[in-house]
Amino acid sequence: MKILLIAGHGAGDPGAVGNGYREADLTRELVKLIATRLSKYANVTVFDISKDMYSYLKAGNGFNFKEYGYVVEIHFNAAAYDTGGDGKVTGSEILIHPQESGYSVEAEILQNLQALGYANRGVKRRNNLLNMNICKGRQGVSYALIEVCFIDDRDDIRLYERTKEQVAEAITSGIAKGFGLQAISAELPHPITNTPWxxxxxxxxxxxxxxxxxxxxxxxxxxxxxxxxxxxxxxxxx
Ligand SMILES: [Zn+2]
Structure with a gap:
């Protein structure tokens, strides 16, 4: 199976900012952690991290999502407004397109994240996201936008700092289990490729x-x- 990983924001757009972090940095770091693990199960391509997929598509560039069986875009949420920390984690959610027939893979990922302490905010259907509308709406390729946790919630970010490796593991194993992918020999993972120039x-x-x-x-x-x-x-x- 071929899987495309996209790090949200970047190329001049920091995304959400909070607790001393910029979303674009966190998404790039996590995509790397996921790619290393997921490449034991699938052929992983990482969308050029010097670019922002959203501004890239908005500028009228085409992208052939049809090469992939599944596309995952990583984001961090905002608007929790809890920079002091109230002991409560706001949590994770996954956005999918209205035409997606099911969401067993995404439910699996959220359950894994919940086990790490991230509140499960559920899978939500959205019809107003450009990347998703092109990938799933126009090209018919399954797409999940994972909002890992809230960058402006001190409790979320503290949990994330302690568990980011496990978060990458949780997302990887959710995808592997959801699609029934078998791990190949750890000595010979599939190569991780970048989208070509x-x-x-x-x-x-x-x-x-x-x-x-x-x-x-x-x-x-x-x-x-x-x-x-x-x-x-x-x-x-x-
Ligand atoms: Zn974002």
């Missing part, structure tokens, strides 16, 4: 029908380049 161009040429978007690293002949230019010319009416 030409991803947007690859998607664009395929969408426009100028090239099929396959074998990206192979050289093209002059005739093939002529053909691609010809197809583009036809589209432009030249």
């Amino acid at each position: 030409y991803n947007d161009a690859q998607w664009w040429v395929k969408e426009l029908g100028i090239a099929d978007g396959t074998r990206p690293e192979e050289p093209a002949t002059r005739a093939e380049v002529w053909q691609m230019l010809y197809r583009l010319g036809q589209k432009l009416g030249l």
